[in-house]
Amino acid sequence: METTADMRLDGNAIGGLLREIFTVEMTTAVGTCNNCGAVNEVGRLHVYLHAPGTVVRCPACEAVLLRIVRGRGRYWIDMSGTRTLEMAEP
Amino acid sequence: MAGAALLGRLTWQAAELAELMRETPRVSSLFFNVPEWPGHLAGQHIDVRLTAEDGYQTERSYSIASPPEARLVELTVERLDDGEVSPYLVGELKVGDKVELRGPIGLHFVWRMGDQQPMLLIAGGSGIVPLMAMLRHRALGMHKPPARLLFSSRTYADIIYREELDRLVAMNDGLTVFHTLTREKPDGWKGFTRRLDAAMVKEVAWPKEETPAAFVCGPTPFVEAAADLLVAAGYDPLWVKTERFGPTGTVGG
DSSP, X not given: OOOTTTTOEEGGGGHHHHHHHHSSOOTTOEEEETTTOOEEEGGGSEEEOSSSSEEEEOTTTOOEEEEEEXXXXXXXXXXXXXXXXXXXXX | OHHHHHOSOOOOEEEEEEEEEEEETTEEEEEEEOTTOOOOOXXXXXXXEEEOTTSOEEEEEEEBOSOTTOSSEEEEEEOOTTOSSHHIIIIIOOTTOEEEEEEEEOSSSOXXXXXXXXXXXXXXXXXXXXXXXXXXXHHTOSSOOOEEEEEEESSGGXXXXXXXXXXXXXXXXXXXXXXXXXXXXXXXOOSBOXXXXXXXXXXXXXXXXXXXXXEEEESHHHHHHHHHHHHHTTOOGGGEEEEEOTXXXXXXX
8 A cells, every 4th residue: 555655755856847947056055944944855755746746845844835837838836835946047 | 968958947848758768667868959958967757747638737857867968857656546647658659749848947956976974875766766867877887876775666567667777786886785575575575574664774874974866756755754863863954965756646646
């Protein structure tokens, strides 16, 4: 029996998707959780790909940081759970 | 080469299969000729995209097995029978065939030559792949930190890169490899024969006083159990980098 926890991936798995959107390397970008304030590199975030979209959660409190849905040539991005996102310039 | 891996747009490009090598009954290595390859770092991955005749596309991520020094980009892929992409890559794809790929991707789960912390690598099954890129890269270095690999496989026949790991150890350059088999062991087996536990980590892992750099890769439950054991052994969570492959390697499905 596979549980949701077994399906969990990490931010490394969406390095390609995030680079499509942000155009720079993102697994070493640093995000701050709007719920608990935890600060983590994207590579350490929890990622779930089995939903219709991509769901990214805080590894400390499991709050949703980011939701991305791609389709019909567009991206839909909900970042309301992310307080800040810091990344290197290209 | 390292700089090149950071820069540039991420674009899909055609890669031709140049060589195919069976590693275990379920795992093969695929060597791709990628004309515009910008170079990569040990631990990075690529995305592979397949397009069906009706236009349906699907993508999967695969860790790069080859070291930055290699000319061909090597992926080592486990065939998952219910997978969408891996049964095609391992089974149908022939030398001369092309797939679309993009990369390299990721700087978080990366080991660079010159990093001097003792290396602790923990792999479950095909989680060995990015760690092998690190060990192959390290083997070519002049001043290298000591390294320990703890590698969990189901059976002896399932040990990916078994002979090459033996050869790397025989170089006597500070690499120690510990195997554990979780399903069945051959006669005379001297390695571990159980799942990862605290006693095994205590025996294998560098003491925390050495401030090691740990890389853990494999199925999600394996990776999380290993990372928890390291933190319980006193490792700072920031020393432990993980890459989860999902329940049975979904990322590479």
